[in-house]
Amino acid sequence: MTTRAELRQAHPRPRRLLRGILSGVVILLWLAGAALGGPLFGKVDEVSSNERTAYLPDSAPATEVQNALGDFLGSDTLPAVVVFESDTAIDDDLQQQLTDALDDATGAEGVQKDVSPVLVSDDGLAAQAFVPIEADAEVGDIAAGLSADLNKAVPDGVTVYITGPAGFTADLIAGFSGIDGILLLVALLAVFVILIIVYRSLLLPIVVLSTSLFALCVALLVVWWAAKFGILLLSGQTQGILFILVIGAATDYSLLLVARFRDELRATDDKWAALRLAWRGSFEPILASGGTVIAGLLCLLLSDLKSNSTLGPVAAIGIVFAMLAALTLLPALLGLFGRAAFWPRRPRFDPHHADDENPLDGSGLWARLARLIRRRPRLIWITTTVVLAIAALGVTQLDASGVPQSDLVLGASEARDGQQVLGEHFPGGSGSPVYVLVDEEQMQDAADVLLADEGIDGVSVTASDSPSGTAPITSDGVQAFGPPGTPAPEPTVADGRVLLQGTLTVAADSAAAEQTVIDLRAELDPMKALVGGVTATSLDTNIASIHDRNLIIPVILVVILLILMLLLRAILAPVLLILTTVLSFGSAVGVAALVFNGVFDFPGADPAVPLYGFVFLVALGIDYNIFLMTRVREESQRHGTREGILRGLALTGGVITSAGLVLAATFAALSVIPILFLVQIAFIVSFGVLLDTFVVRSLLVPALTYDIGRRIWWPSKLSRTPQQDRALDAHDDTAQTP
CATH class of the missing domain: 3.30.70.1430 (Multidrug efflux transporter AcrB pore domain)
Structure with a gap:
């Protein structure tokens, strides 16, 4: 096996030339993909649909x-x-x-x-x-x-x-019209500013952003044609999430590789050797991180609601190209630029730089935090757990039972104003009737049920020979138009069924209208009649969303737990990581519920909001724990568990924090789209990522794992620490403060 020392030796000139040519080919391939995918940004509406019935289960x-x-x-x-x-x-x-x-x-x-x-x-x-x-x-x-x-x-x-x-x-x-323009512009600008602050360089942020943007272009190319051929359903909501997810994930993966590359340049004179070492050190965590997100997203395929099930593969395609760009395009760009990419803060080669240089001896924030955790681990993890648990109590205040269609768009709405005026002068449900599909011989019985319901103002039946296309129907039957003696129109019959239309007395998107549909379905069930329309669509959407939420959340937890077990070769550590991530999610949603109710005065939330928030926060939040714990495991194998935990925190603190800020900023950009669902997701995920980055991953996880010690790796071999490391752990145990 090639050693790190051998890898750090300068490569012969022909090999360096070959690597340069290969990098050029990789860049040209990505350029070609971006050239094909870029023009599709303004054409997504050609293959997308925002019609709610298109996303309901076929059996609804x-x-x-x-x-x-x-x-x-x-x-x-x-x-x-x-x-x-x-x-x-x-x-x-x-x-x-x-x-x-x-x-x-x-x-x-x-x-x-x-x-x-x-x-x-x-x-x-x-x-x-x-x-x-x-x-x-x-x-x-x-x-x-x-x-x-x-x-x-x-x-x-x-x-x-x-x-x-x-x-x-x-x-x-x-509302969705700004996705191709303002959303991308805000997201890219936010990421660019953060990268400028992190790297204090102009070229490197451009390289990283180019990687993210090329990944998005190629992902859009695949998704667009899949939607064009009817393989995938695409909506404005899915499109916005795809854009943000690819930019955020690709940037995060790039940050990890760049951080490794910069470290290796200090110990390696040859840029290609440094790049290879950085790539080897980043490959496993990037692959594990992306694989975890993809696995979580593909769990959405279990959804009854097509808006959920189609998001899974669309977003998974985006993550695949985010990983590919970070592992192919970015190394090619870094290989060509070398140290110049970091200008004016180029990392200098130091022949005295040692791999085992202790990062805890520094005066930086993360070294100081690691030393604090060494002194007070139990106090830190107990305190943070209590604070997060208190914040999670706010979950009970989140009303995620659905919102009226008129409240889906934030800000001014002519349709909402028109519905209010309509309700002041006409029956509130005018223009959005309840449709009842019933066998022809049971038409009158079904009409009588509708007429007897207080939520229905009037009933008509579709009749092609009627001047208006419908004919009123009363308890006496279909009514005639014109003077007395005029025959009543014949109802339109298709497959032995007729279509009744009931005018609601209240707005079609109100809770009272939904209750009317529920009552009608119960009364018409013996006739095997089907009730549809705008109100029924909203009702069926909410029912499917609640089913999806209750089914998919536990499945995602199990899938991610298994992935972590395979990655960390342990059982206890993955279980604790999952529990801390769930606690972080609960705290984020709890705080969000209080903000939604007390600050923004939102009318409620879609049932899919907790599901989407869970998918993104757990799948993406576990990313940072993967970045941390894979480095901790690497350091633990050389320095013992407790020392490895502190070293891992000190070494990854800066890059993971930067990644968290980038992801929070990209998801926050969703709030520029005036759609209630996206604004709520933007807040939950952005706040949750920051909470996970600065509290859970920086304090709770390191302090808890440090307090547990080598047993965190149970039942792997690493939990059975060699004699010299047991002495170190025993020494640390005497320093614990209850």
């Missing part, structure tokens, strides 16, 4: 109803509810002006012809119309254009709002 009732709507309503459309609010009563002349304005504004491509008549409210101060927009059209652009055209065309004193499913979809599209 709302999904089955959604899939059948085309048989009754024609082409797949997304209804926009146009609300006109007037300062004065709307008479026949004003109603005609509104109709003319609507006719002129709805001639755009993507808007279907069968726009409903303008219906005036009972109080005469508002009117509404339903505009069907093709689901595969540019819903955001059409809704914005429709709003602008109508506001110009209506008389003074009339305000126009675009709401309903199309209005809220347009809000989401507008």
Whole structure:
């Protein structure tokens, strides 16, 4: 086996030339991948969807109803509810002006012809119309254009709002519109500033950021084409997380390799030998760290909700390319630049530099902290555990039962304002009906159930020969249009079933509307009727999210525990690392709950927020413990367990802290996207990473493992310390302070 001394010998010139050529080839390959993936940043919306029903399980009732709507309503459309609010009563002349304005504004491509008549409210101060927009059209652009055209065309004193499913979809599209631009810009700028402070160099931050950006470009290339061919589902939410995850992870892995490279340059005159030593020392922790994150992310494949299950492979692809870039592109760049990459603080070769130089003798922060832990380990780990446990009590204050669709977008929302106006003048659920799919012979029985429910204002049945496409249905049956004696329209029948539509008395995204759907499903179950629509979709999404959360969190814990056992060749250390990481997660969520409720006054949280927070904090938080404990194990084999713990902390403190700051900054960048879910994830993960970096990994884990001593490696051979190390441990035991 090649020794470190042999590796540090200068390589012959032909070999150095070959390494230079190989590095150039690697860089060119990554450049080619980035050239293909870079232009796709502005085209992600071509292969992504923010339609919530697209992510429900195929077996969900709302999904089955959604899939059948085309048989009754024609082409797949997304209804926009146009609300006109007037300062004065709307008479026949004003109603005609509104109709003319609507006719002129709805001639755009993507808007279907069968726009409903303008219906005036009972109080005469508002009117509404339903505009069907093709689901595969540019819903955001059409809704914005429709709003602008109508506001110009209506008389003074009339305000126009675009709401309903199309209005809220347009809000989401507008909210996600900054992902390709402002999100990337903020994330990269934050990382660049941190790297400048860490390295006090201009070239090295550019090298590291280039590695992260190239990894993202190639990952996007793979993900984009996978979504294009229908292999993966992609949404704005998944896209934003992919961007942040790749930049943060690739930068973290790069920091680890760069730190090793800088250390080796001090002891090695030849840059290629130093690079090889640094690569060998970084390969295992980077691979273990990335593998742990990938394993945790792939556990999301167990999810019923496709927005969760599709995030797993998408994010895993990103982590794969983050690792590949850190282990191939970055070494190639560092090999070409050598010591010049660190200018103006180039590491100088010191022939007297020794591998076993004691890092605890220094005056730096991490050396001082290691010496403090040596003096008071038990007091430190008990105190930090108590503080974290108190913070974790706030978890009980987190309301993660779901939020109304109208609260998904933060800031101003025309759709939200329009829904409020709609509820003041019409039944709150206008434009977002409850759909009931039932056998034809049970149509009247199902209609009677809907009519008897206090949450339903009126019921109609889809009828193609009706002027409006639907016909009202009462306890006496389908009602006729026109003068007495006119025959009632025939309901549209598809596969022996009819489609009933119930108008909700309250807003479709309210808790009361969800309860109405729950009650209707219970009463209609004997008829095997299916209940769908906007409200049912939200309800089924929340049910699936809660199921996923309860199933996947324990599975992730078991998977990561097994990986740690294999990596550290021990049982006790992995168990304790998992417990400390879970405690850190609980503390982060507890503090987040108090901030969400007391500072930001958020309306609640999606059930997936704790799941996503857990996946990222546990999978990424365990990264830092892997970086620490792999170095601790390496040092323990040479210096004994307790000395190895302190050395590992002193040697990795700076790089892991820098990595934590980078990851926290990148996730914090998610908060620039005005989507409630992403803002909450940004806070939980950013705060949790900082907590894990500065408290758990810096204080709790080192102090706890130091207090336990060599038994931390049980049952591996390392737990049975040689005689000279037992003497050291015995000496340390006498210094413990209860």
